[in-house]
Amino acid sequence: MSTATTPAPKPTAVSKEQAEAVFAKGLEGIIAGETAICSIEQGGLWYRGYEIHDLAQNATFEEVAFLLLEGHKPSASELSRFKAEVIAERPLHPAVTSFIESMGGYLASGRAVPMDILRSAISILGHTDPDCQDNSGPANLRKSKRLLAKIPTIIGHMQNVIDGKAIIGRELGGDPTIDHAANLLYLMTGQKPAKEYARVIDVSLILYAEHDYNASTFTSRVIAGTLSDMHGAVSGGVAALKGSLHGGANEMAMEMLKEIMHDVGEKGIGTKAVDDWMHKAFDTKRKLMGFGHRVYKNGDHRAPILHKLGRNIATSDAKNPGGHPAIKWFELGEQVQKIMLDKKTIHPNVDFPCGMTYFTMGIPVPQYTPIFVASRITGWAAHIIEQHANNRLIRPLSKYTGEAPRKWNG
Ligand SMILES: CC(C)(COP(=O)(O)OP(=O)(O)OC[C@H]1O[C@@H](n2cnc3c(N)ncnc32)[C@H](O)[C@@H]1OP(=O)(O)O)[C@@H](O)C(=O)NCCC(=O)NCCS
Known part of the structure; x- marks a missing residue:
């Protein structure tokens, strides 16, 4: 007969009572991990210590991407090396291009949306990436740059397929002589954009790049925390971002404005008709959609930056993608914002001006959230690298609300 006694259970770091005391639905107000990448609070938004207004005014998206991925502000030579590396990685493996082409009918009919095709294309990129199964820091950095480079190419190729056009920039992933934001527009349209347009996209990419433990980044970190790979973690991030309570709100915000415009008519702007609708x-x-935020209850720092840029484009440009002079969208949006603030004290988040801005620029609405991905890939990748470098499995508890224990045959 064995004399061994049952070992005492190992104490857990947090007791059940302590855990229940900090329970909050939706993890609201709970610190779920550490990060050195980004700090967000009502008072400000900083990427590795640099404040968002400073970055939007003085940096380029490529510089911000370097800052997030490599951890510091690039020197001139580091930046040119980084840009060259990213440009060289722009073309897609033929398997990815063929997949996008094969989805043409689904995309054109709207049965498959660009966010879903992008998510699958990123998975296929993983299969063709030589570092796919390697989670080391250097391999993760190489994969991050490839994803950063290739996501705009996927977006462009999808748009070409939707428009029934030949694929633009199939061999080179666009035009290697132009910067990231300009190349994204070029891949979608075949036109090199005006400098002001490229800069507005560039700033929107800076604003969208990183936002600490938001839902999609947290998803990516949970996946990375199991020691799964970067492409898997990014695919999960795309799925989370698609939702209308998260990144999908930029598309939904514009759809809502279109609905209001349709219901009140152009003549209704500035009148009681909009109040009645609201x-x-x-x-x-x-x-x-495009209003409210889990962290910013008194306004999103990014929203006024993008609003101003978008409004400038709408004022200087007679472009008319929705059948109304472009500025009308901002006039309507501003009235909606005012009513939300006066009646509900809820501020717009960055997705609200994003919708109006991209629409004014003639970008098709279903590509707004994929463009968000083209930016947020930098934040996700930085977090995945950070998680792998100092990993602990992310496995919270839940508060059980089901039946008391009972017998199957009882
Ligand atoms: C982002 C969001 C999910 C944050 O949710 P949250 O932190 O749970 O929101 P709050 O707890 O501050 O909401 C407080 C109240 O304001 C309401 N509210 C918040 N955002 C609202 C919105 N966009 N439209 C209408 N009401 C809203 C809530 O319903 C709640 O009302 P209640 O007290 O009567 O229940 C929420 O604001 C939202 O759904 N926004 C629209 C989607 C969006 O733009 N997402 C992008 C975020 S960057």
Whole structure:
């Protein structure tokens, strides 16, 4: 007969009582991990210590991408090396291009949306990446740069397929002589954009690049925390970002404005018709897309930056993608913002001006969230690298609300 006694259970770091005391639905207000990449609070937004207004005014997206991925502000030579590396990685493996082409019918009919095709294309990129199964820091950095380079190419090729055009920049992933933001527009349209347009996209990419433990980044970190690979973690991030409560809100915000414009007519802007529309929305408890934020309750630092740039483009440009002079969208949006603030004290988040800005620039609405991905890949990748470098499995508890223990045959 064995004399061994049952070992005492190992104490857990946190007792059940302590865990229950800090429970919050949606993890609201809970610190779920550490990061040195980004700090966000009502008072400001900083990427590795640099404040967002400073970056939007003085940096380029490539510089911000370097800052997030490599950890410091690039020197001139580091930046040119980084840009050359990213440009060289722009073309897609033929397997990815063929996949996008094969999805043409689904994309054109709207049965498959660009965010879903992008998510699958990123998975296929993983299969063709020589470092796919290597989670070391250097391999993760190489994969990050490849993803950064190739996501705009995927977006461009998808748009070409939707438009029934030949693939633009198939061999080179666009035009190697132009910067990241300009190349994204070029890949989608075949036109090299005006400098002001490229800069507006560049700033929007800076604003969208990183936002600490938001839902998609947290998803990516949970996946990376199991020691799964970067492409898997990024695919999960894309799936999380697609939702309308997260990145999908930039598309939904524009769809909502189009709906208001349709219902009140151009002549209704500035009149009580918009108030009536909004009050109906309040009465039915409708969520107004592009408003509110889990962390910023008194306004999103990024929103006024993009609003101003978008408004400038709309003012200087007679472009008319929705059948109305472009500035009308901002006039309507500003009225909606004012009503939300006056009646609900809810501020717009960055997705609200993003919708109006991209629409003014003639970018098709279903590509707004994929463009968000083209930016947020830098934040996700930085977090995946950080998670792998100092890993602990992310495995929270839950508060059980089900049946008391009972017998199957009882
Ligand atoms: C982002 C979001 C999910 C944050 O949610 P949250 O932190 O749970 O929101 P809050 O707890 O601050 O909400 C407080 C109240 O404001 C309401 N509210 C918040 N955002 C709202 C919105 N966009 N439209 C209408 N009401 C809103 C909530 O319903 C809640 O009302 P209640 O007290 O009557 O229940 C939420 O604001 C939202 O759904 N926004 C629209 C989607 C969006 O733009 N997402 C992008 C975020 S960057």
